[in-house]
Amino acid sequence: MKKLFINIGQLVQVRPGNKPLRGKTMNKLPVIKNAYLITENHKILDFGKMSDMPVFNHKEVIDLQGKLMMPAWIDSHTHLVFAASRAGEFVDKINGLSYEEIALRGGGILNSAKKINNIDFDTLYRQSARLLTEIISYGTGAIEIKSGYGLNTEGELKMLRIIKKLKKNYKLPIKSTFLGAHAVPSEYKNDKKAYIELIINDMLPVIAQEKLADYIDVFCEKNYFTPEETNLILQAGARYGLKPKVHVNQFNSIGGIEAALNNKAVSVDHLEVMTENDYELLSCSDTIATVLPGCSFFINIPYAPVKK
Ligand SMILES: [Zn+2]
Known part of the structure; x- marks a missing residue:
């Protein structure tokens, strides 16, 4: 019609x-x-x-x-599904700890992961639906939502199934991103390779079978995943038809943009720290640069050099 x-x-x-x-x-x-x-x-x-x-x-x-x-606001990068807020980390920050120090102490993403794995599906769904309703009321007309706080097969699948249920129950377009490589869980601290194998061999096949994701994401950063590991995970996702949207250059420029572009990423997200080479690569591509000023404001880090 x-x-x-x-x-x-x-x-x-x-x-x-x-x-x-x-x-x-x-x-x-x-x-x-x-x-x-x-x-x-x-x-x-x-x-x-x-x-x-x-x-x-x-x-x-x-x-x-x-x-x-x-047009309505299209929110192309969110972590809408989470068990508990990270407001407590403000105290750590006030006490002078950096984001990296908080993460190294088991705070940050790892702390959020623990909470996701201790909350039941229905409670997490209700919390997420409440937040979604709230942001729709502010004018969001389409949204992407990431997993990445499970960091084990069960937790990641739980998050993605919640996003799938939101897709079914809400009228606005929702895209789902698998972010199993958001951080290395503590139990794999000394064997990152085994965690990457878990992502590729255990999580991805189920995600593909249940059609749980549209995109695949990796946090390519020091102490997280290298460009080589990012490449490996993105290629594995591509075998199941998942397009890359990648967290890069938040704290360091370590070659993440190049890895993302080599895998035909839809977007590279964050970009607070950029080199001349990064600008050069990005300006010759069709990949979308996504900046997250709300994130810079919230964790008090430099803003992405948008004008440049
Ligand atoms: Zn993010």
Whole structure:
């Protein structure tokens, strides 16, 4: 069924094509005054000025009477499913500990993982659904949600099954990302290779079989996963059709962008620490640079050099 929207006062941020914008092309915000827009099965078919509108058949007409129409907020990087907040770490931070020191003490991601594995499915689902409802009320129209606080087969599957249930019960588009390689769990501290094998040989086949993920992610960072390990995990994901979205360059530039681009990543996320070589690589690719200013604000680290 076609839906025709007419008499749109201002149609904002609609442009032909689907390539990510680069450099100066981002300077311009397209606005069409007194516009129409037609959709079919939730996809935009055509748009333009009311005065240029062709005749459309078989449509439902919605008259906007001069109102503004713009895209909803698309949140492409979230960790919406979690058992308990990390607010307690503020005390560690006030006492002068760095993110890395908190993580090395078993705080941070590892601490969150312990909590995920101790909470039952229904409680975790209810908490996640409450948060999702809240962010929808703020204007989020599409969202990506990651696993990554399970760090064992059972915990990771639990998180991904919760995301799958959210997909089923909510109308907004939800994409799911498998982030088993978010950190190395303490029991594998001295045998990271075995944990990577667990991800590849135990978790991925079940995830693929139950269709639990759209993307695969790795935290490529010192004390987490190297570019070589990232490459191995992304390639394993690709064998099941999972596209990469990768955490890179949050604290150090260690070759994560290159590894992500070699695997045709949809996005590279964080980018607080960038080298000239990183800019060069990224500017020649179609991979989307995702920055997380909320994260910089929250953990008090430098912001990504967005202008550059
Ligand atoms: Zn993240």
